[in-house]
Amino acid sequence: MNSQIATTKRIIRFQNGSEYRRFLRHLSEAASSAARLKAIKPLPFIRGISCRLPPDARLLESCSGRIWMEQDCKISVSPSGQRGLALENGIPWGIQQIRAPQAWGITTGHRVKVGVIDTGVDFNHPDLHHSLLRGINLLNRSKMPYDDNGHGTHIAGTIAAANQMHGMIGVAPRALIAPVKAFDHNGSAFVSDIILGIEWCVRNGMNVINMSFGMKTRSKALLGAVTNAYNSGVIIVASSGNDGKLRSVDYPARYPQTISVGATNRHRRVAPFSNRGTYIDIYAPGDKITSAWLRGKYNEMSGTSMATSHVSGAIALLLSLRPGLSPGEIKSIMKRSMQPLKNSKARRNIGELDVIRMLQAAERK
Structure with missing residues (x-):
C-alpha cells in the first residue's frame, strides 16, 4: 500500500459481519499503541469504518473475507x-x-x-x-x-x-x-x-x-x-x-x-x-x-x-x-x-x- 493511500481518509467495508467485528477488535488493540489510529470511526450501518490507515496496513492483511475500500470524500x-x-x-x-x-x-x-x-x-x-x-x-x-x-x-x-x-x-x-x-x-x-x-x-x-x-x-x-x-x-x-x-x-x-x-x-x-x-x-x-x-x-x-x-x-x-x-x-x-x-x-x-x-x-x- 503506498503512502498516498496511507495518508488519505478511507472507508473500508466488510462483506462478512464476523470479519468486521474481528477487525474492529484488532483495530482497537492497535489504536492503544498507534496515535495514527486514534481517529477510527466505526460505521456499523454498512459494516465499515472510516480511518486513516497506517503505512503498513497489516491489519487488513489479516482479513480472510472480502473487503471494499474507497476514499472518504468531501x-x-x-x-x-x-x-x-x-x-x-x-x-x-x-x-x-x-x-x-x-x-x-x-x-x-x-x-x-x-x-x-x-x-x-x-x-x-x-x-x-x-x-x-x-x-x-x-x-x-x-x-x-x-x-x-x-x-x-x-x-x-x-x-x-x-x-x-x-x-x-x-x-x-x-x-x-x-x-x-x-x-x-x-x-x-x-x-x-x-x-x-x-x-x-x-x-x-x-x-x-x-x-x-x-x-x-x-x-x-x-x-x-x-x-x-x-x-x-x-x-x-x-x-x-x-x-x-x-x-x-x-x-x-x-x-x-x-x-x-x-x-x-x-x-x-x-x-x-x-x-x-x-x-x-x-x-x-x-x-x-x-x-x-x-x-x-x-x-x-x-x-x-x-x-x-x-x-x-x-x-x-x-x-x-x-x-x-x-x-x-x-x-x-x-x-x-x-x-x-x-x-x-x-x-x-x-x-x-x-x-x-x-x-x-x-x-x-
Missing part, C-alpha cells in the same frame, strides 16, 4: 444564490404554488418526523420553536446541532416552520424536524458523517430524511446506507444539483432508492440552474425561496436544495394521513400526481409537485 450542501431580506408575508410563494395551504384542513403533517442531514438549525428561531426535536451533532457529540452556516435552518423552515401570525409557515407546520449536523460552517462534510447521519435517522424513527446536498462521484458506501434506510421504510429525498445539466444528477439523488428533486420557478418552468432529465423524479419550487435564517432572520435562496425541502414537507403531509406507505409507494404516488410543467416540449412524465393531487392519488391507491 461532500457539500448544494451551493445556492442567496440574499438577506425581510419577510413579506406568512406563506412563501413556493408553498402556495404546491397547494399546501389547501391541504391544511385535513393534514398538517402532525408528528411525522423529518431528519434533516445538514448544517444544523437555529434553535432560537421563533418560527421553528415548536417544530424541533433535539437531533444530533455528529461533529461534536457533546454539543447541540446548532447551525453555524444557515443552510440547514433555511431547509427546516420550508419543511415545518409554524408561526403564521408573526413569521412564516412551512409546508407541514406540525411535522417535527430532527436536525442532524453533519456539515461544518463551510457547508462541507465527509461521506462517513452522512452515513452516520442516515444510521441515526433510521435508529431514531425518522419517517423522512431530507438530503439537500450532493456530490459528483459515486460512493458504494453511501449507496449501502441509502439502501439500508430504504429497506427499513425510511423515505430519502435528495437534491439533483445546480449545474443546469440535461442528463446528469448528483449523488445520492441519482440512486433509485431516493426521490430526486429538480427546481422550478414561479412560472412552473425548470429553473435554469437545475439539473434535469430522466434521473429527476419530481420538480418543486426552488428559485428565490424565502425561509428562516440564523439569528431569527430570513433569507432568500435558490437551488435544488430548496426544492427538496418542499418535497420532504409534502411527504410529511401525506404520511400523517397514510402512515403505512412504503418509500416505493410514496414515489409512485408522487410521480402519478405531478402537475405538468409549462413547457410544450417537455415529456409527459415530468412535472411539479402538487399536494392536493398527491393526496387524491393516495386515496385511489
Whole structure:
C-alpha cells in the first residue's frame, strides 16, 4: 500500500459481519499503541469504518473475507444564490404554488418526523420553536446541532416552520424536524458523517430524511446506507444539483432508492440552474425561496436544495394521513400526481409537485 493511500481518509467495508467485528477488535488493540489510529470511526450501518490507515496496513492483511475500500470524500450542501431580506408575508410563494395551504384542513403533517442531514438549525428561531426535536451533532457529540452556516435552518423552515401570525409557515407546520449536523460552517462534510447521519435517522424513527446536498462521484458506501434506510421504510429525498445539466444528477439523488428533486420557478418552468432529465423524479419550487435564517432572520435562496425541502414537507403531509406507505409507494404516488410543467416540449412524465393531487392519488391507491 503506498503512502498516498496511507495518508488519505478511507472507508473500508466488510462483506462478512464476523470479519468486521474481528477487525474492529484488532483495530482497537492497535489504536492503544498507534496515535495514527486514534481517529477510527466505526460505521456499523454498512459494516465499515472510516480511518486513516497506517503505512503498513497489516491489519487488513489479516482479513480472510472480502473487503471494499474507497476514499472518504468531501461532500457539500448544494451551493445556492442567496440574499438577506425581510419577510413579506406568512406563506412563501413556493408553498402556495404546491397547494399546501389547501391541504391544511385535513393534514398538517402532525408528528411525522423529518431528519434533516445538514448544517444544523437555529434553535432560537421563533418560527421553528415548536417544530424541533433535539437531533444530533455528529461533529461534536457533546454539543447541540446548532447551525453555524444557515443552510440547514433555511431547509427546516420550508419543511415545518409554524408561526403564521408573526413569521412564516412551512409546508407541514406540525411535522417535527430532527436536525442532524453533519456539515461544518463551510457547508462541507465527509461521506462517513452522512452515513452516520442516515444510521441515526433510521435508529431514531425518522419517517423522512431530507438530503439537500450532493456530490459528483459515486460512493458504494453511501449507496449501502441509502439502501439500508430504504429497506427499513425510511423515505430519502435528495437534491439533483445546480449545474443546469440535461442528463446528469448528483449523488445520492441519482440512486433509485431516493426521490430526486429538480427546481422550478414561479412560472412552473425548470429553473435554469437545475439539473434535469430522466434521473429527476419530481420538480418543486426552488428559485428565490424565502425561509428562516440564523439569528431569527430570513433569507432568500435558490437551488435544488430548496426544492427538496418542499418535497420532504409534502411527504410529511401525506404520511400523517397514510402512515403505512412504503418509500416505493410514496414515489409512485408522487410521480402519478405531478402537475405538468409549462413547457410544450417537455415529456409527459415530468412535472411539479402538487399536494392536493398527491393526496387524491393516495386515496385511489
